Amino acid sequence: xxxxxxLREALRALRRxxxxxxxxxxxxxxxxxxxxxxxxxxxxTTAGANEIRAKVLxxxxxxxxxxxxxxxRVRQVIERETPGVGTVRFVSKEQAYAEEKKxxxxxxxLLGANPLPDTFRVTPDRPDDIVKVRDALAPxxxxxxxxxxxxxxxxxxxxxxxxxxxxxxxxxxKLTMGxxxxxxxxxxxxxxANTIRLSLYARRRxxxxxxxxxxxxxxxxxxFVIEGILLGALGGLAAVVLLGVVKVSLVDPxxxxxxxxxxxxxxxxxxxxxxxLGASVGVSAVGSGLSLRRFLRV
Amino acid sequence: xxxxxxxxxRRRERPEDVAPRPRVVGEPVAGxxxxxxxxxxxxxxxxxxxxDATFAVQPGEFVFLVGSTGSxxxxxxxxxxxxxxxxxxxxxxxxxxxxxxTRKKIPYYRRxxxxxxxxxxxxxxxxxxxxxxxxxxxxxxxxxxxxDKVPDILRLTGLSTKLHSYPDQLSGGEQQRVSVARAFVxxxxxxxxxEPTGNLDPDTSVGIMQLLYRINRTGTxxxxxxxxxxxxxxxxxRVIEVSRGRIVRDEAGGGYDTxxxxxxxxxxxxxxxxxx
Numbered sequence: 360x361x362x363x364x365x366l367r368e369a370l371r372a373l374r375r376x377x378x379x380x381x382x383x384x385x386x387x388x389x390x391x392x393x394x395x396x397x398x399x400x401x402x403x404t405t406a407g408a409n410e411i412r413a414k415v416l417x418x419x420x421x422x423x424x425x426x427x428x429x430x431x432r433v434r435q436v437i438e439r440e441t442p443g444v445g446t447v448r449f450v451s452k453e454q455a456y457a458e459e460k461k462x463x464x465x466x467x468x469l470l471g472a473n474p475l476p477d478t479f480r481v482t483p484d485r486p487d488d489i490v491k492v493r494d495a496l497a498p499x500x501x502x503x504x505x506x507x508x509x510x511x512x513x514x515x516x517x518x519x520x521x522x523x524x525x526x527x528x529x530x531x532x533k534l535t536m537g538x539x540x541x542x543x544x545x546x547x548x549x550x551x552a553n554t555i556r557l558s559l560y561a562r563r564r565x566x567x568x569x570x571x572x573x574x575x576x577x578x579x580x581x582x583f584v585i586e587g588i589l590l591g592a593l594g595g596l597a598a599v600v601l602l603g604v605v606k607v608s609l610v611d612p613x614x615x616x617x618x619x620x621x622x623x624x625x626x627x628x629x630x631x632x633x634x635x636l637g638a639s640v641g642v643s644a645v646g647s648g649l650s651l652r653r654f655l656r657v
Numbered sequence: 658x659x660x661x662x663x664x665x666x667r668r669r670e671r672p673e674d675v676a677p678r679p680r681v682v683g684e685p686v687a688g689x690x691x692x693x694x695x696x697x698x699x700x701x702x703x704x705x706x707x708x709d710a711t712f713a714v715q716p717g718e719f720v721f722l723v724g725s726t727g728s729x730x731x732x733x734x735x736x737x738x739x740x741x742x743x744x745x746x747x748x749x750x751x752x753x754x755x756x757x758x759t760r761k762k763i764p765y766y767r768r769x770x771x772x773x774x775x776x777x778x779x780x781x782x783x784x785x786x787x788x789x790x791x792x793x794x795x796x797x798x799x800x801x802x803x804x805d806k807v808p809d810i811l812r813l814t815g816l817s818t819k820l821h822s823y824p825d826q827l828s829g830g831e832q833q834r835v836s837v838a839r840a841f842v843x844x845x846x847x848x849x850x851x852e853p854t855g856n857l858d859p860d861t862s863v864g865i866m867q868l869l870y871r872i873n874r875t876g877t878x879x880x881x882x883x884x885x886x887x888x889x890x891x892x893x894x895r896v897i898e899v900s901r902g903r904i905v906r907d908e909a910g911g912g913y914d915t916x917x918x919x920x921x922x923x924x925x926x927x928x929x930x931x932x933x
Contacts, residue, residue: 364794371782375782564778564781565780565781565782567778568778568779568780569780569791569795570764570767571738571767571772571778572767572772572791572792572795572839573764573765573766573767573768573770573792573795573796574764574795575761575764575765575795576764578764578795
């Protein structure tokens with residue numbers, strides 16, 4: 360009986376304040392839409408970065424003229440004398456060329472000759488040891504430049520440099536996105552609170568009368584809170600439907616071509632929906648409940 | 658606007674609300690519906706709303722509070738609905754000390770009062786029927802209660818044909834009747850009316866007063882604040898006159914002015930009663 364009464368009251372209020380209600384709903388819709396895009400993007404970026412981080416390698420490039428003897432000697436140096444080394448794989452210039460050519464045939468046809476050196480791919484025992492491995496193979500001279508411990512080695516390149524680049528790039532992306540999402544969320548909370556406050560202001564006399572007749576604070580508040588919940592749910596639902604349409608028609612077909620979109624660690628779509636709907640309903644309910652406070656002091 | 662102003666006023670008042678209540682002079686009057694003992698109200702602005710007011714209203718009485726605008730009538734009304742707190746003294750309604758009612762309990766207290774205002778204070782978005790029903794729903798009344806009581810009370814107040822009209826489709830007199838119906842639907846022991854005829858023409862006012870009188874006859878105590886001289890002189894009920902915050906006259910069967918000649922008016926009032 361009580362719930363039915365409050366629900367009828369809330370629906371009556373929604374009907375009578377169609378325009379402000381629509382504005383509040385649209386605000387919720389936009390916010391949820393933005394959050395729905397941002398959350399998976401941020402997650403996918405993080406997941407991508409983590410994946411790269413797990414694949415830390417040091418590449419030991421040999422000088423172009425390295426002989427079979429040089430190769431053998433360097434292998435011994437790496438396998439026996441360097442600490443922290445896990446596995447070592449030798450990629451000859453021919454193998455490297457074949458791999459690269461497969462990936463980008465036109466460019467390598469143009470090149471004609473093979474520019475790639477012989478390479479040892481060194482995987483450390485633990486990803487963090489990569490620096491140790493590198494320092495052992497190419498110690499830092501007092502002058503700051505790196506020398507190599509074997510004359511046949513041309514350069515030791517630490518893939519962590521790439522990883523760092525990727526990590527710092529993703530950090531920037533994450534930070535900007537998080538900041539944007541935070542600002543948007545804040546803006547929409549303020550907008551929702553303001554919309555509700557406006558509609559309450561229009562009805563403040565009504566609230567005053569209710570109090571004079573002997574209505575308790577919660578008796579007055581419940582219909583408003585339910586109104587907020589309905590607004591949030593409607594706005595959130597509309598946004599989720601839009602997101603779903605975009606996902607099915609745009610993202611899913613593209614996912615086959617782009618690794619980032621297909622990143623396995625992106626949030627489950629159902630869970631995402633649940634989180635978004637919960638947030639929109641919660642924000643609207645709290646917003647309307649709080650805005651009512653000052654009008655209840657009669 | 659009113660709500661906001663009141664809000665601000667209330668906030669300024671808060672320190673005073675928390676302050677310990679001063680010692681009260683006088684013993685409560687036994688069995689009184691309304692009991693004011695040395696009540697003073699000083700507004701935060703420095704205005705004196707009421708000074709050392711002591712009076713009691715017994716069950717079943719019909720009391721006029723008279724006085725010019727700003728004399729303190731409304732202060733008494735607002736103290737009674739516990740919209741404001743007294744600065745000094747004690748108020749008891751139906752034997753209950755108002756100081757002991759916490760902010761949370763005010764709604765429950767107000768359900769024992771029927772209140773009628775000069776500006777009707779109806780809910781504009783509800784029909785006549787729903788306006789009256791709201792007072793019942795607030796107290797947890799079921800649909801059955803509403804179906805049983807609302808049509809009855811609207812018949813009593815002569816609004817049977819206007820059930821589904823909205824307040825702005827009604828005349829002032831009709832709106833005030835709705836307001837009276839709403840105040841009385843719970844059959845409260847005490848009905849307060851603050852200038853109930855202030856916005857109405859004399860003929861309509863008579864109708865409203867008759868309605869209040871009829872309610873009084875069912876045993877409900879009625880307190881009417883008014884400066885409607887004709888009405889007070891015609892009805893010859895107890896009159897409490899307030900002037901500059903002080904009670905200057907408390908007279909049974911009095912007129913608006915002490916000097917009112919009552920012979921002819923007295924008879925007229927009795928004719929009215931016979932008619933009603």
